[in-house]
Amino acid sequence: MSIPKEPRQLMINLMYLVLTALLALNISAEVMNAFFTLNKGITQSNNIVENTNQTLLANIQKQADAYKNEQNDKYLAAAKDVKKTADDFYQYVENLKGELFDAAGGPSESDPEKPKRIKDKDVTTRLLVGLENQPGKGFDLENKISETRAKFEELVNKDPAVLAAMPLSLDEEAVKKSDKKNWVEYNFLQMPVAAVFPILTKIQNDARASSTTALNYLLGKVAGEDIKFDAFEPVVSASKGYVIRGEKYSADVFLSAYSTSAGDNTRISVNGANLPVENGKATYEATTSGIGTKKYTVKIDVVNPLTNETKSYSKEFEYEVGERSVAVSAEKMNVFYIGVDNPVAVSAAGISSNELSVSISGGGGSIKKVGSSNYIVNVTTPGECRVNVSGGGLRDSKPFRVKRIPDPIARLSKSSGGAMGNGEFKAQGGVGAFLDNFDFDATCTIQGFTLVYVASRQDPVEVINAGARYNDASSRLVQRAKPGDIYYFDDVKARCPGDNVGRPINSMVFKIK
Template sequence: MSIPKEPRQLMINLMYLVLTALLALNVSAEVMNAFFSLDNGLKNSRGIVETNNDVLMSNINKQADAYKTEINEKYRSNAKEAIQIANEFSEFIEGVRKELFEKAGGPSKKDPKIPKDIRNKDITTRMFVLGENGKEGLGFEIERKVKETRERLLALADNDKDVEAALPLQLEAVPASSDKTSWPDFRFRQMPVAACFPILGKIQSDAKTSSAAVLNYCLKKVAGEDIKFDAFQPAISAPKGYVIAGDKYEADVFLSAYSTQADNISISVDGRSLPMKEGVAKYEVGTSSTGTKSYKVSINVTNPLTQKTDNYSKEFQYEVGQRSCSVQLDKMNVFYIGVDNPVSVSAAGVSTNDLRVSSSGINMTKDGSSHYNVRATTPGEATITLSGGGLPPTTFKYKVKRIPDPVALLGAQKFDSSIPNGTFKAQGGVAAVLENFDFDAKCDVIGYTVAYQKKRADVVEKTNAGARYDADVRDLIQRASPGDVYYFLDVRAKCPGDIASRRLGDLVFKIR
């Protein structure tokens, strides 16, 4: 589920600022939601294990109270310590989760249970692998605590080989084919923030399940091999909560308080019986379409003493996604000539280092790990193509347009056609204003003609170059008196990217 690639360390600070903008993109929502769905599922499974651990501890206490021996007291003490060790370890991981949540921007507006910067990979790389403020990455501390916790729990079970094989809390080996040299590097480098929560959640779940294995062992020691549990609940452990279309979805379906010697349990999924091995059944199903999938787990448990069979059923979900990519124009859904057009690109399931971006009809320059700046010179159509990292070439088409015509305004303000004399004389010229245009662009007035019509007098015309009044036009403006009419004719302006000037129209004002 990881996407391991070396980051460019010299760009970390800039990339952090740039990547926060990706939250505005509606990219791979299925995948991101699946991470938190999986994390919630793991949390629910932990709750089930904790409930059954309470039942186990209660049975151990009852047996130890009924038969007060040194052996029973020893294993009661071991059981309590196992719960405490698992709780302390889980609290440590919970602290790591909270720190990651805060480093990822804290609660998002849409869902306060999800942090803002869920797609960021540099936060996790620094926090877990590279380290910060002169300290080593947290992944190395997690690695040590996993080893230490496993050893402590196993010691409480007398280093029993069967218990050792049943403890899920352990570090998976770094594959020989991997270029990673350590477990933190392999597990957390370039992992999106969203993906780290279920990874940490699974480690917590493994600790709780490992303590359950120790409690099972202690219960056998205080109660004897014939004692069986009196309450059961189904649970699942899946390597990932989403899959690419065409891959297999796999999940371990098991009884949360189970024994590896159990022979009184049968498990089925959607009516199909699954083979059992040491109390665990493996469920596999092919995937061909995307979306949310569900399946129903049914577990039958036969009490060996009463021969009564109880059924426990529960429905589970997983999400099937596919590789997807997106190009987001950060300001408007069109490229404008003569201005900087910021663009963000992203591809789910593809490392930013593998993503290839090409274009036609425009010039693109990189402005961060996933940001580009586009400059256009010719109206028409432009294309941007994304490829690489297993993503087939995907092309996005966009229109290229001139900057919209600005509006000619007297003194850069809007006035009624009837204007007070003092207000009219106070203006210094004509401006070309771009209204409702998000880009940083300024149009310059090239020139215009002012026609002055006084009552019962001939029209006087003066031509003005530029936006501000020249001396002749200023003199004409200062002659204004109530009832006079002024015409600003053939106002022309030039905007960024223009080869020739544009005609903006005329303005007419009557002095009052």
């Protein structure tokens, strides 16, 4: 523009330029803050995955202790190694994030959880990419990812299906298609500090998710994919463990993990009395009288057909004799969910279902009969409710928790983050909400999200999208996708049956390859 001669007009033009710059800085700061919001969401996801891994390892330990043998000991040791490898890698990246935080000026005075220079691109380049003849720590990270991946592969015996499900890897194809020299430059060269934190946290998430895949594989092994009949234990299978006074107690007594031809080589006795053995099992019957706990001892003698050696196994069992009682069971989960039909089965020992009166109290609930002993419960208020049963001289009630439907998982196609091909990414029409491992017929919908587009060496661009499908602004950003670009889906909100308002769910990060 031409330079005005009058001082007043010159001052107005300068103020306009300053205002424009301030507005640009303000928008940029908001986008930078969005990176840390995204980083926080991924960190929370990491914590959930870690809890899952701890549960898986505990289950592997439990199975290995229950079925003690050399093979299971090997799988248990591998599981512990998987967990330690993932933990060591996670801490390594955590330390690297700490170095980046300090290099970016340490805690900000306005928000100590963020560093001072969140927009600085030189800090990340110096620390992670490095200077001439002095490689940065990004190369150590690259090697660490390769080593950790190789360790996981070794611990799962390079099972192809398991390896394909492990997200921790170096996307070399994406690097080749980009204008960057290597993986480190592809991920960190001239990237703002704020954008690098969620990238590093996502790498931590990939490591923990990969360890989850490995632990699931090892749990399947130690739980008995390859069954060997090298141990014996008496097992009682009773039609019911609680009987009414005067009724007959009936139970099948058999040798666990033994073939149906075991009858010729097996002797079974209960309290010293021999029982006839047929197809490897015997039936024990006793008429009940008094109320209370009844105990009996089972002894099984097994003759080895090759050595004629006899081994004996003995164990005490018990059952309960009691009066009439009510059983109320949720058929899908031991909880009632708001917004869906909750099937319930109600029965009472010794009482016809036609004599029973069933009602519900609390939880804003209602109940209706749909079969001889089947009911549908609908609830509206979180907390607790009680199913009340009366009839035939019996009165009882059973408590149930009332909860919202679990949070759905936001996905593009079948992925909730990571690397995605350029064509596949552009082909998606929006974000979907999926209820994983939820037994009820329920559908959640996406109410909206914030889409942040980060192209290499360009400032991030942010749009707000209402609804699940892309609006025009989001579609334009998506169609700009090219290898190396990063897309952040933040502030994702979904609404499920029974919800009055939308709820926040997981964020997503995609790198275009």
